[in-house]
Amino acid sequence: MERVKIDLDACNKCKICVDACFVDVIRWDEKQGVPVAAYPEDCVWCYACEIACPVQCIEVVPGTPRFVEPY
Amino acid sequence: MAKIEDLGEVISTDVLIVGGGISGLVAAVKAKEESSKVEVLLVDKQTIGWSGKAPKGGGFTLVLTEGEDADDFVEYHVRNIGYYLNDQELLYSWVTQMYAAVEQLSAWGVRVPKNADGKLNTMKCPLFDPRFKYKWSIAGIDLDVLFPLRARARKTGVKTLNKIQVVELLKQDDRIVGTVGFNLIDGRFYIIKAKATILANGSCNYKAKRMWHSGCGDGIGAAYRAGAEIRNAEFGNFFDVHRKDNDGPAFDYTALYNALGENISLRYIPVPRSDIPSELVLGMEKEVKEGRGPIYFDPSAVPDLFKPLSDWPRPNFHNFFGRTISKELKYGAPPSARVEVSVALNAELSPIRVDHEMKTSLAGLWAIGDTSQMGSAIVGAVYSPPAMIRGIGLGLATRSGMWGGSSAARFASQASAPKVSEGEVKRLKEVIFAPMGRTKGFSAEETIYGIQDVMCRVQYNLRRSKERLEEGLSKIEKVQQRLPELWAKDGHGLGKCHEARNIAVCGEMTLRAALTRTESRGTHFREDYPNRDDKNWLKWTIIREKSGKMVVSTEPVPIEKYKFKP
Numbered sequence: 001m002e003r004v005k006i007d008l009d010a011c012n013k014c015k016i017c018v019d020a021c022f023v024d025v026i027r028w029d030e031k032q033g034v035p036v037a038a039y040p041e042d043c044v045w046c047y048a049c050e051i052a053c054p055v056q057c058i059e060v061v062p063g064t065p066r067f068v069e070p071y
Numbered sequence: 072m073a074k075i076e077d078l079g080e081v082i083s084t085d086v087l088i089v090g091g092g093i094s095g096l097v098a099a100v101k102a103k104e105e106s107s108k109v110e111v112l113l114v115d116k117q118t119i120g121w122s123g124k125a126p127k128g129g130g131f132t133l134v135l136t137e138g139e140d141a142d143d144f145v146e147y148h149v150r151n152i153g154y155y156l157n158d159q160e161l162l163y164s165w166v167t168q169m170y171a172a173v174e175q176l177s178a179w180g181v182r183v184p185k186n187a188d189g190k191l192n193t194m195k196c197p198l199f200d201p202r203f204k205y206k207w208s209i210a211g212i213d214l215d216v217l218f219p220l221r222a223r224a225r226k227t228g229v230k231t232l233n234k235i236q237v238v239e240l241l242k243q244d245d246r247i248v249g250t251v252g253f254n255l256i257d258g259r260f261y262i263i264k265a266k267a268t269i270l271a272n273g274s275c276n277y278k279a280k281r282m283w284h285s286g287c288g289d290g291i292g293a294a295y296r297a298g299a300e301i302r303n304a305e306f307g308n309f310f311d312v313h314r315k316d317n318d319g320p321a322f323d324y325t326a327l328y329n330a331l332g333e334n335i336s337l338r339y340i341p342v343p344r345s346d347i348p349s350e351l352v353l354g355m356e357k358e359v360k361e362g363r364g365p366i367y368f369d370p371s372a373v374p375d376l377f378k379p380l381s382d383w384p385r386p387n388f389h390n391f392f393g394r395t396i397s398k399e400l401k402y403g404a405p406p407s408a409r410v411e412v413s414v415a416l417n418a419e420l421s422p423i424r425v426d427h428e429m430k431t432s433l434a435g436l437w438a439i440g441d442t443s444q445m446g447s448a449i450v451g452a453v454y455s456p457p458a459m460i461r462g463i464g465l466g467l468a469t470r471s472g473m474w475g476g477s478s479a480a481r482f483a484s485q486a487s488a489p490k491v492s493e494g495e496v497k498r499l500k501e502v503i504f505a506p507m508g509r510t511k512g513f514s515a516e517e518t519i520y521g522i523q524d525v526m527c528r529v530q531y532n533l534r535r536s537k538e539r540l541e542e543g544l545s546k547i548e549k550v551q552q553r554l555p556e557l558w559a560k561d562g563h564g565l566g567k568c569h570e571a572r573n574i575a576v577c578g579e580m581t582l583r584a585a586l587t588r589t590e591s592r593g594t595h596f597r598e599d600y601p602n603r604d605d606k607n608w609l610k611w612t613i614i615r616e617k618s619g620k621m622v623v624s625t626e627p628v629p630i631e632k633y634k635f636k637p
């Protein structure tokens with residue numbers, strides 16, 4: 001499943017989401033001039049990008065954390 | 072010989088701060104206040120303003136208000152949390168300065184709830200154990216705290232660089248003279264020469280809990296490899312009660328029930344405590360092992376503990392939690408339902424040894440915030456943050472940033488220009504980029520999982536014994552043997568390889584220190600030495616690297632000069 005969905009039709013290309021990610025999931029695609037969820041496997045659904053997007057065009061789908069059974 | 076400029080981008084500064092979270096930003100502002108002539112460069116592997124932990128969290132910090140006694144706080148902490156391993160003088164000066172530190176944040180533009188009379192709007196912490204009567208207060212800090220600090224820093228002339236992952240420290244004899252790292256986006260190599268270097272790049276949380284993923288111990292690993300002393304690493308083993316549905320914490324740990332419907336919280340913590348004690352985690356393990364699992368958290372059984380906190384005017388906090396809850400409703404269980412809980416590792420290893428100015432044991436190197444909260448010995452026999460009283464992380468990060476920033480600026484205004492050896496830079500460059508030359512081998516993920524498989528398990532990291540610690544260490548060594556096979560295809564992947572290396576070294580230091588401490592104290596519990604041994608163990612453990620080996624020694628706590636004695 002797509003974990004970080006960006007609706008590029010609505011996106012105003014402000015790059016805020018690229019800055020907002022604290023674990024480097026979202027990158028700026030220089031060629032296309034659009035944001036891209038380059039490393040979705042590292043998304044920890046903190047929703048910072050989603051909250052910060054001025055046009056609210058990002059939808060982050062929560063995942064299931066890899067959980068080491070403690071006992 | 073190649074010129075250093077041929078090896079990568081070379082930058083020179085007076086004060087270099089690695090990590091632009093709350094501690095790094097505060098240190099930058101303070102360094103400039105100390106001396107406006109000092110050049111300050113703040114470097115982060117993500118984007119300053121958004122990065123690190125302060126924007127993710129609970130947004131409150133401990134303060135003492137009128138009528139709340141500092142001695143009383145220190146005494147509670149020393150006798151019931153840090154168990155006499157605290158640096159009591161540092162703990163006292165920290166707690167007495169916290170109210171003013173929050174007022175200072177507010178003066179710098181941080182949104183802090185206040186009363187009509189301009190005083191901080193404080194309250195007693197309502198969370199964790201409603202039976203516990205907190206004698207101390209908390210003040211609010213909104214989650215956008217880093218933006219006003221960044222604006223303040225830039226206004227005073229602090230330079231910032233984003234997306235640079237610092238990997239190693241540069242040495243000139245025994246003095247630290249800067250760092251090397253690389254740009255996550257274009258892969259360029261960076262050599263940053265500095266008269267004074269401050270590590271502000273966080274604790275190690277082993278990427279075990281989602282909101283703590285930025286804490287990989289990068290500064291701890293670099294400091295250790297450069298020869299800095301590491302103190303009290305055995306206590307970096309915070310296990311939090313953990314909701315299985317959303318990977319979040321259960322904020323009232325008195326509402327935990329076993330499969331028979333019995334309240335187990337009260338069974339294992341009959342006396343109210345300020346935060347989750349190890350006894351509860353061990354008790355949860357016992358319930359499950361004896362067939363009474365799984366354990367449930369029942370939010371409906373407790374009053375809404377968050378109510379007082381939600382009355383604070385912190386728009387970003389409310390926005391953040393509002394979004395989280397609406398997502399849970401959309402994709403998962405409603406937040407009020409009975410949920411299965413377990414325990415999960417936060418760890419919060421922060422063991423770089425520092426003095427009262429946040430100087431490490433190496434000249435030219437400071438360590439602040441989440442890199443050194445345990446290593447400062449301020450918290451004693453416990454991890455930090457939260458150090459069994461939550462709301463200590465932001466406060467320690469802020470105050471240590473002030474101490475460290477001023478001290479480093481004073482040093483830099485007197486210090487000579489650093490000399491960096493080309494040969495050493497070349498060697499470090501090869502080490503840093505080695506994974507890029509490989510297309511297969513061992514992945515960063517496999518490394519991290521291998522370390523988590525030891526550190527996240529109660530049997531190795533909480534219910535400890537000589538036999539199991541040695542077993543855990545041999546598992547970590549097996550993972551470490553494969554580090555020379557790490558491979559990466561781009562800057563992002565290379566970043567994770569170095570995070571993985573640091574996570575491994577952090578796991579090793581925790582278990583080695585734990586093996587050395589043959590007693591139980593604070594969050595360090597040894598099944599083979601279940602009692603506290605004040606006769607032999609009023610000591611700190613000290614770790615240093617010697618010829619590539621991790622060597623543990625001990626040092627007596629100067630208890631005679633402290634106020635509270637066993």
Ligand SMILES: Cc1cc2nc3c(=O)[nH]c(=O)nc-3n(C[C@H](O)[C@H](O)[C@H](O)COP(=O)(O)OP(=O)(O)OC[C@H]3O[C@@H](n4cnc5c(N)ncnc54)[C@H](O)[C@@H]3O)c2cc1C
Nearest residue numbers: 090092094116123124128129130237273440441462464465
């Ligand atoms: C979910 C959550 C809730 C919390 N709630 C509270 C609370 O209510 N009260 C409280 O007091 N504390 C709380 N804390 C703890 C508190 O947020 C931290 O103690 C504090 O923010 C630490 O600040 P710091 O600047 O020392 O480190 P961090 O915020 O971890 O900042 C470290 C910075 O260094 C950068 N970095 C890391 N490695 C490198 C590298 N190799 N090169 C360059 N840069 C690097 C990171 O990107 C980051 O920006 C919470 C923490 C979390 C995660």
Ligand code: SF4
Nearest residue numbers: 021043044046047049
């Ligand atoms: S939800 Fe958080 S981790 Fe995921 S992409 Fe957005 S900012 Fe990054």
Ligand code: SF4
Nearest residue numbers: 011012014015017053
């Ligand atoms: S924050 Fe929103 S509008 Fe701005 S670039 Fe990202 S997706 Fe587009």
